[in-house]
Amino acid sequence: MADSALSGVGVLDLSQGVSGGYCTKLLADLGARVIKVEPPSVGDCTRRAGPFLNDIPDLEASAPFLYLNTGKQSITLDLKSPTGQRILLELVKGTDVLVENFKPGVMEKLGLGYSVLEQVNPGLVMASISCFGQSGPYRDYEGCELVAYAMSGYMYLTGDEDREPLKAGGSQSGYQAGLAAAMAVLAALTRKDFTGTGQYLDVSTIEALAGTFDGVSFYTMMERSGIMPRRAGTRLITREPQAPYPSRLLPCKDGWVHVHWSPSFPEGLALLTGNPGLAAAEVMAAMMGHADEIDQMLVDWLKDHSREEVQSLAQEIRVPFTMVHSIAEVLADPQNEAQGFFVEIDHPVAGRLRYPSPPFRVPLSPWRPARAPLLGEHNLEIYCHRLGHSMEDLTRLRQLNVI
Amino acid sequence: MAGEGCQSFPLSHVRVIDLTNVIAGPVATRVLGQLGAQVIKVEQPWGRAIGRVAMHGQQPGHARPYNAIASFNEVNRAKRSVAINLAHENGKGLFYKLVAVSDVLVENYSPRVMGNLGITYAALRKVRPDLVMVSMPAMGASGPWANHICFGPGTDALGGLSDVTGYQGGPPHKPGNFYADHNSAFHVATAVMAALRQRHRTGQGQHIQVVLREATMAVIGEFFLGYQLTGHPPQRMGSHHPAMVPHNVYRCKGDDAWAVIAVASEEEWQCFCKAIGSPPWCCEERFGTFLERWRHQEELDRLIQGWTEQRTPHEVMEVLQGHGVKAGAVLKAPEILENPHWRERGFVDRTEHPEAGSYKHPGLPWKSSRSPANLGQRAPLYAEHREWVLGELLGVGDEEAVQLRAAATTPAEPVEP
The missing domain is CATH 3.40.50.10540 (Crotonobetainyl-coa:carnitine coa-transferase; domain 1)
Incomplete structure (x- = not known):
């Protein structure tokens, strides 16, 4: 097999849901060998999340599971049973990385805390992803996507000014936590290359999300000017009248477009719309202070133009407008087509679907598209061929619901 | 180097x-x-x-x-x-x-x-x-x-x-x-x-x-697969969730003050009702099962907001978390800077x-x-x-x-x- 960035790196993924799933998906995309350890019979909770093929619930045809687990292997194992715990320790011996996202303290209760695992495998890199982190007063609070979005500070900044705060679509808390964990694991593996030692990584979802907006600008704005940064619809968040025009979504003839002003082409909006008001001296001197007027002048022009027209007319003169695409349109757009971003992968239950490629193109570590595993698909390979259990053991372990 | x-x-x-x-x-x-x-x-x-x-x-x-x-x-x-x-x-x-x-x-x-x-x-x-x-x-x-x-x-x-x-x-x-x-x-x-x-x-x-x-x-990769699997486009759903009710942001006591609440199971619903003092509406038929709560989500959200509006976001969070219910204050920047949790974690x-x-x-x-x-x-x-x-x-x-x-x-x- 060709070399890849993470050739030879073994990952045990005990996590469920988006955060751990995305972390180990990225590691698998980069060539790591990821074994997903799922609870017997039911599997990872994203198998039950849907949407499903033809809207019929099926553990093997759930969109988030199929997406988040490409290129991994799956075994089933009951970590609550002493037999399961013993088997896990066997697996830990042969792995480089372990990722889990139980509530803090659960791994210790299972007898699988880092201090135990480190004795079995001294070079182990272990990443624990939790909503609030493994320390601090909120450590034992119940978390989820929505709670993380709220407590990261991001929700207060998302939504319309005169309405309630809004959660972003999908699972952005989960994705950012997974991405942070992937960075943490790679940094720890890099360090291990030099020192030979592993380490324990405590990844906090609220901290991951809090790092995705301009924290300091807001904090500084607040502390120095006394102005509280606040959500601003689809506009960029700023309160200073002299700030540049805050880009935003505006309606056009057949949908919505994202309008943006570029400092490298200040007269662009006026040129695009033919409205000199958009380059008037008093407007340019304090664009944020005139944002509502600018919006109105843009809307007057946009209402006569389709999204396609807006994007191509604007981009032709290097004004950075883009259209709002639906999910269906993104799947079919000419740029994704040309880039080959969506790649067809077959799956015995879900069938042939077009999957997003990894979000990085690493030429010496080319992506090998491979579907998500069926529940327990690799039990035979891992338990018998790798750990040396007999076929009879495999049957007994299944009968006892250990695997 | x-x-x-x-x-x-x-x-x-x-x-x-x-x-x-x-x-x-x-x-x-x-x-x-x-x-x-x-x-x-x-x-x-x-x-x-x-x-x-x-x-x-x-x-x-x-x-x-x-x-x-x-x-x-x-x-x-x-x-x-x-x-x-x-x-x-x-x-x-x-x-x-x-x-x-x-x-x-x-x-x-x-x-x-x-x-x-x-x-x-x-x-x-x-x-x-x-x-x-x-x-x-x-x-x-x-x-x-x-x-x-x-x-x-x-x-x-x-x-x-x-x-x-x-x-x-x-x-x-x-x-x-x-x-x-x-x-x-x-x-x-x-x-x-x-x-x-x-x-x-x-x-x-x-x-x-x-x-x-x-x-x-x-x-947002799952949305592209979801669309292909079902043939219907995803709907914008605010802060709601397809499988949790209640799951929303609620107005609290204070200026532009909000808290989120998410209830994932029957058991959590019971904990939630207990946490807010088991008001009579909790036992009403229209909120009796998950599917009923899903159908009457708007009314449910309104009643919950009646409870949260009497409390600050932190009170809502502490009361509900005390009963094992997923809840959180919608934190503002200064609250992150001064919050003991973030401080303790450095x-x-x-x-x-x-x-x-x-x-x-x-x-x-x-x-x-x-x-x-x-x-x-x-x-x-x-x-x-x-x-x-x-x-x-x-x-x-x-x-x-x-x-x-x-x-x-x-x-x-x-x-x-």
């Missing part, structure tokens, strides 16, 4: 040239700096350089305003700075000298600009054969939209994130500010570390592409900047048991490290250095074009 043995920070053996602007690129190289890499920001010679002037958080009336822009000083922490005119032959020569002693180069110009400057991976490899280079085009290195100008928020629109974000029944929306930029930045940091690891093993460098829009699409970083005063920043979102947090690393002043680059780092001869110091090539202060 390779070859250093035992190291405290994971990337202290790595030197990075940062040829990026605005948010996405600078955040990517900042993460590498926070992990111990020596990051040298190569800035444009003119004062209109986008990140130095265009963003918010300016201090009007400042003697050197380009050194006091809060957002620049946030995303460029843990870096050094030198200004080089890459369009000038001497400048380009100096840049190649820098690349020759570096491990990583990250750039986020449009493909057109890099082409015009003649700075290609093939050319850079001649001076640094094992260079790891990252380009961050908005749309891709090729394709019909390759030269479109687009910033992070534009990829929310064009990548589908806006389509799936929004109030129920409302128009498309977006996460506040620069989500897509930060998201792509973290993917860049991930890819760089992977490529460095591969280089460590094989001796080979490579040219990585992280496309801004593709990174946005990657964090998440908030502080820096002292000689011209802009003190700043508070979010730290890295994880704690490593054997690597200390690399805190307190401020952003550089414009061209602050020019003499260090010319002298200590590159050992440029006196005569040549005089030429290079000439404003057009490597100025100490921004020049007007």
